Every structure is written in C-alpha cells, then in structure tokens.
Amino acid sequence: MQMFNFFVIILGFISPCLCTRLNVGTKNNNYNVMDYGARGDGKTDDSHAFVNAWSSACKYGGTLTIPAEKSFMATNVKFSGPCKPKIHIQFDGKIVAPPKAVWKSGEYLIYIDNLDGLTIDGNGKGGADGDGSTWWQCQNCNRPGVQLFHFHSCKNLKVSNIMVTNSPSGHVSVNQCNGATFSHISINSPSNSPNTDGFDISFSSNILVEDSNIKSGDDCIAINGDSSFINATGITCGPGHGISVGSLGKVRPNDKVSDVHVRNCTFTGTSNGGRIKTKMGGSGYAKNIIFEEIILDNVKNPIIIDQKYKNGLPRNTDVVVSDVKFRGFTGTCSGDIAINLDCRKKLSVVCNNAYGTATNTIPSVTCLLK
Numbered sequence: 235m236q237m238f239n240f241f242v243i244i245l246g247f248i249s250p251c252l253c254t255r256l257n258v259g260t261k262n263n264n265y266n267v268m269d270y271g272a273r274g275d276g277k278t279d280d281s282h283a284f285v286n287a288w289s290s291a292c293k294y295g296g297t298l299t300i301p302a303e304k305s306f307m308a309t310n311v312k313f314s315g316p317c318k319p320k321i322h323i324q325f326d327g328k329i330v331a332p333p334k335a336v337w338k339s340g341e342y343l344i345y346i347d348n349l350d351g352l353t354i355d356g357n358g359k360g361g362a363d364g365d366g367s368t369w370w371q372c373q374n375c376n377r378p379g380v381q382l383f384h385f386h387s388c389k390n391l392k393v394s395n396i397m398v399t400n401s402p403s404g405h406v407s408v409n410q411c412n413g414a415t416f417s418h419i420s421i422n423s424p425s426n427s428p429n430t431d432g433f434d435i436s437f438s439s440n441i442l443v444e445d446s447n448i449k450s451g452d453d454c455i456a457i458n459g460d461s462s463f464i465n466a467t468g469i470t471c472g473p474g475h476g477i478s479v480g481s482l483g484k485v486r487p488n489d490k491v492s493d494v495h496v497r498n499c500t501f502t503g504t505s506n507g508g509r510i511k512t513k514m515g516g517s518g519y520a521k522n523i524i525f526e527e528i529i530l531d532n533v534k535n536p537i538i539i540d541q542k543y544k545n546g547l548p549r550n551t552d553v554v555v556s557d558v559k560f561r562g563f564t565g566t567c568s569g570d571i572a573i574n575l576d577c578r579k580k581l582s583v584v585c586n587n588a589y590g591t592a593t594n595t596i597p598s599v600t601c602l603l604k
C-alpha cells in the first residue's frame with residue numbers, strides 16, 4: 235500500500251499534461267474545453283474533453299467555456315452535481331449530435347443533473363444541433379426519444395441566449411426542477427419534424443420561459459404532470475402545435491397541473507393556440523390555468539380544451555379541468571372552429587327512495603339512504 239501511493243505521487247510530478255491541467259484549473263477558474271483536448275471540428279468525438287473540463291469546473295468552481303464558432307461532436311455530455319456553488323457555463327459554441335448509427339437510444343445529447351444555482355449563457359448562436367433530419371423521415375428508426383437538453387433535479391437555474399435546433403425528438407426537457415428561468419432561447423425545427431416538442435416540463439415548479447422563439451413540429455411548450463407555477467411570457471410560437479397543458483392522464487393515471495400563466499405570446503401558423511388536453515381514463519387535475527394577451531396569426535384552433543385526447547384508457551374517470559381563463563385573444567384563425575371546448579360528459583347517479591349500500595362504484599353513489 236505504501237509503495238503504491240509513492241508511485242502515484244511521482245507520476246503526478248513527471249506528467250507535464252497533468253501539470254498544465256492543474257494550471258488551467260486554478261489560474262482564473264475558466265475551464266475551456268479546448269484546453270482539455272476538444273477539437274471542435276464537428277467530426278471528432280469530443281465527449282471526453284467535456285467530461286474532464288466539467289470535472290474541474292465542478293470541483294473548483296468557475297466557468298466552463300464552450301468557445302464560439304466551433305462545433306463539438308459529442309453525446310451523453312453530463313454536467314452533473316453536486317458541485318461548488320455558482321457554476322457558469324459559457325455556451326458560445328455548438329454541441330452537435332453524432333451520426334445516427336452511433337447515437338444510442340435513450341441517451342440525451344446534454345444531461346444536466348443535480349445542480350443548484352447553475353447559470354448557462356451564450357452568444358445566441360451556441361447550443362445544440364441534433365441533426366434530426368436523418369431521423370424524421372425514418373418510420374422504423376428507434377428515435378432516441380429524448381431531448382437535446384435534459385435538465386433534471388435542478389434548483390435556481392438560469393439559462394439564456396442559446397439555440398437548440400433539429401432534434402430527432404424533443405428539444406429541451408425540464409424534469410424535477412424547482413426554480414428555473416429560460417430567456418432568449420431559440421428553438422428551430424421544421425413543421426414536418428414529428429414529436430419535436432420545444433419545451434417539455436414535468437414534475438417541476440416555479441419555471442419561467444420568457445422572450446423566446448420556438449419553431450417545431452409539435453408543441454412549442456408542453457406542461458405535463460405534477461407541475462405547478464409554470465409561466466410562459468413573450469413567446470413566439472410557430473410552426474408548432476401551440477402551448478399545451480398535457481396531455482394528462484396518459485403515462486401515469488394521476489396527473490396534476492396547477493397555476494399555469496401564459497401571457498403575451500404570439501402564435502403564427504400553429505395548429506393550436508392555448509390548449510388543454512387530457513385522456514379518458516386518467517385522473518388528477520388541471521386547475522388555475524390562464525392564457526392571456528395572445529396574438530393569433532392564422533391559427534387553426536386558437537382555444538381548445540380536449541378531454542378526449544387520443545389513446546385514452548377504457549376507464550370511466552377523467553382528469554378534472556377547472557378554473558381556466560382565456561382572455562385577450564386577438565388575430566386570425568385558419569380553421570372553422572375558433573373555440574373548441576370538448577369536455578367529457580360526467581356520469582351521474584340518481585337515487586329516488588333508494589335504500590342500501592354501494593361499494594367501489596364509478597361514479598360513486600352518495601345518495602343512497604340508510
């Protein structure tokens with residue numbers, strides 16, 4: 235054991251590479267991925283450089299820099315904590331996806347996890363490109379099914395001025411986060427790219443998406459189960475499927491969303507504006523939802539509540555939708571139905587002079603006399 239430790243120390247001294255890295259890390263707390271061996275030519279796999287640069291930034295604190303005008307081919311880039319507080323990522327360059335054959339299903343392009351107080355800022359041109367066109371046309375390809383940016387278990391997160399384009403699937407997902415602001419995010423995929431949600435928010439609270447431009451082949455923003463206090467303001471959406479609460483009741487039976495405030499948004503050529511979609515057979519609720527100050531330009535369904543959203547379960551329950559306000563919608567509609575409130579009929583029970591007991595019934599029988 236003694237001997238082994240000794241060798242490690244000697245090695246540390248004679249390795250010039252290790253010394254350079256230590257200097258990089260401690261000089262000004264700026265960890266540039268180029269100093270960790272990244273090529274930035276868009277072809278070489280630079281994943282290792284990101285791992286190493288992040289490990290220094292996380293350990294010592296400071297800024298991880300992804301320099302401008304470079305493309306870094308990588309996959310499954312993990313920025314995970316816990317780390318020193320106040321880590322910053324200067325995201326001026328791009329992370330680009332590997333070729334389809336290399337990208338394993340179930341891997342995120344960039345996975346940001348378990349961090350408190352992380353800030354990410356860019357020059358507006360840096361971010362991620364998923365090279366999705368190679369996936370969109372392919373019927374039988376197992377698309378990664380995941381996002382380019384996946385934020386998990388974050389607190390007090392601030393992300394601004396980045397661009398996220400051409401995802402094989404969703405672009406940005408926010409899961410189990412509490413307290414996050416996304417500003418000046420530009421998302422860009424064509425209208426014929428299937429299932430390319432802009433933002434997917436789930437199991438999160440106190441999230442603000444503001445002053446952003448979202449073009450996609452699916453929802454611009456989807457607010458999913460177990461989320462509350464979610465705001466979107468100053469969003470321009472289109473092409474895309476609008477800003478949606480749900481679909482709820484799909485994956486988990488008990489989906490809950492409350493306190494959603496969508497304000498000052500513009501929808502251009504979208505299939506929906508403000509939408510709430512729930513599946514039959516689900517349970518839970520969508521409540522305290524406000525869509526206001528909305529500008530519509532050629533929108534097919536500007537206001538829509540759909541309680542019969544596709545592939546429900548054959549159960550006689552519903553996600554309860556209540557306290558919803560749509561106000562200040564102006565503009566043009568490209569379809570025949572401007573307002574579509576398609577709610578499910580509630581089954582009811584009538585008891586007239588009926589005596590007895592009822593157990594485990596749907597709907598429940600509360601009117602039976604003893």
Ligand SMILES: *[C@@H]1O[C@H](CO)[C@@H](O)[C@H](O)[C@H]1NC(C)=O
Pocket residue numbers: 440441442463464465495
């Ligand atoms: C969301 O908007 C509400 C007002 O509707 C406000 O009270 C709340 O602080 C906002 N939350 C965020 C995270 O912006």
Ligand SMILES: *[C@@H]1O[C@H](CO)[C@@H](O)[C@H](O)[C@H]1NC(C)=O
Pocket residue numbers: 445467468469470498
């Ligand atoms: C509405 O959003 C736009 C960005 O789309 C922004 O420039 C404008 O200041 C916002 N107005 C208000 C009243 O918040």
